[in-house]
Amino acid sequence: MSGVLDSSRFAAFIAMELGISVQDVSALVLGGHGDSLVALPQYTTVSGVPISKMLPE
Numbered sequence: 001m002s003g004v005l006d007s008s009r010f011a012a013f014i015a016m017e018l019g020i021s022v023q024d025v026s027a028l029v030l031g032g033h034g035d036s037l038v039a040l041p042q043y044t045t046v047s048g049v050p051i052s053k054m055l056p057e
Helices: 002-018
Strands: none
């Protein structure tokens, strides 16, 4: 269940940074809640556009 929560948090942070709706963000994280969590920006999009084109690394 932590993956769903952390993916939602990741999407919310991206949405806040870009000033958009969180519904437009598709984000993915792997691992358990805590130190083993890995965000996967290569699989994160905003309305189908890769996040790498929207935010600097």
